Amino acid sequence: MAKVITMGEIMLRLSTPGFQRFIQADSFDVCYGGGEANVAVSLANYGHDAYFVTKVPNNPIGESAIAALRKFNVNCDHIVKGGDRLGIYFLETGASMRASTVVYDRANSAIAEADPSDFDFDKIFEGADWFHFTGITPAISDKAAVLTEEALKAAKRNNVTVSVDLNYRKKLWSTEKAQRIMTNLMQYVDVCIGNEEDAEKVLGFKPGNTDVTSGDLELAGYQDIFKQMINKFNFKYVVSSLRESYSASDNGWSACIYDGNEFYHSKKYNIRIVDRVGGGDSFAAGLICGLLDGKSMKDALEYAVAASALKHTIPGDFNMVSRAEVETLVGGDASGRV
Numbered sequence: 001m002a003k004v005i006t007m008g009e010i011m012l013r014l015s016t017p018g019f020q021r022f023i024q025a026d027s028f029d030v031c032y033g034g035g036e037a038n039v040a041v042s043l044a045n046y047g048h049d050a051y052f053v054t055k056v057p058n059n060p061i062g063e064s065a066i067a068a069l070r071k072f073n074v075n076c077d078h079i080v081k082g083g084d085r086l087g088i089y090f091l092e093t094g095a096s097m098r099a100s101t102v103v104y105d106r107a108n109s110a111i112a113e114a115d116p117s118d119f120d121f122d123k124i125f126e127g128a129d130w131f132h133f134t135g136i137t138p139a140i141s142d143k144a145a146v147l148t149e150e151a152l153k154a155a156k157r158n159n160v161t162v163s164v165d166l167n168y169r170k171k172l173w174s175t176e177k178a179q180r181i182m183t184n185l186m187q188y189v190d191v192c193i194g195n196e197e198d199a200e201k202v203l204g205f206k207p208g209n210t211d212v213t214s215g216d217l218e219l220a221g222y223q224d225i226f227k228q229m230i231n232k233f234n235f236k237y238v239v240s241s242l243r244e245s246y247s248a249s250d251n252g253w254s255a256c257i258y259d260g261n262e263f264y265h266s267k268k269y270n271i272r273i274v275d276r277v278g279g280g281d282s283f284a285a286g287l288i289c290g291l292l293d294g295k296s297m298k299d300a301l302e303y304a305v306a307a308s309a310l311k312h313t314i315p316g317d318f319n320m321v322s323r324a325e326v327e328t329l330v331g332g333d334a335s336g337r338v
């Protein structure tokens with residue numbers, strides 16, 4: 001199994017029970033989550049040696065975040081303790097035509113204030129196969145943006161494959177700042193994951209001339225953006241999940257991938273959403289797992305879409321599914337049950 005490193009922020013997640021509005025709730029459901037932590041949990045569930053790198057406060061809340069990761073066999077050896085606080089995010093889960101609402105309380109978290117000298121990156125990346133980060137981490141603070149670049153430099157010094165999920169978060173930074181910082185970080189990236197909105201907000205790409213006679217307009221737009229992205233940054237693959245929103249809870253779910261030569265659109269699942277937070281992370285993890293397993297880009301994409309379709313049925317940020325469950329869904333029809 002491969003050694004995979006992810007680095008970012010893990011937060012305490014406080015969500016209203018059921019579909020209650022914030023103002024109704026007199027208690028919260030508690031779990032932990034964060035883009036890169038969610039990816040590490042999925043990869044550990046698939047049997048990979050998944051390391052999550054972060055900094056958490058040296059107090060019982062920091063310990064609880066680590067315990068939540070250890071429960072799923074995520075390797076926490078490189079988690080540093082110190083700083084003032086763990087970030088929190090509050091979630092009110094939407095339903096039908098009411099969208100979910102997220103409120104962040106994460107300023108000055110331990111990882112947002114961390115210094116590159118807190119970590120021995122060459123040791124962390126020694127013998128590693130893959131490094132995954134998201135556009136959330138450089139967005140949380142200027143220091144975290146510097147930390148992310150230091151990690152990326154070390155990953156490349158150690159010949160590690162790098163993936164990014166662009167993950168634009170408008171509550172964390174402006175498009176101008178995102179583009180300035182993320183454009184520079186793309187020089188280290190091999191596999192770029194992001195939907196059309198991410199590609200535009202984070203990297204400034206817009207669909208140009210699309211051959212509308214060739215079929216689906218949305219897919220033609222994706223193909224055009226993917227071409228521009230590979231031309232500019234020389235990515236090995238550009239990938240996006242595709243959500244067709246019928247309502248806040250019912251969706252079509254598929255994905256597409258491009259390697260500079262061939263464009264492939266996956267099978268589509270009709271999903272009823274229980275919890276969509278972490279859906280993108282489970283997609284990234286499924287893709288990484290598929291590529292690390294040596295699957296073709298098409299099979300890796302099918303694995304990623306099935307893994308993330310399953311995540312949407314599970315409350316919480318983490319995707320607690322096994323390889324066998326994903327493979328059964330990949331092998332069945334798109335409406336299939338595991």
Ligand code: KDG
Pocket residue numbers: 033034035038089136169277278279280281317
């Ligand atoms: O991808 C899941 C994340 O959106 C969630 O864990 C919260 O990390 C989070 C963020 O910054 O939005």
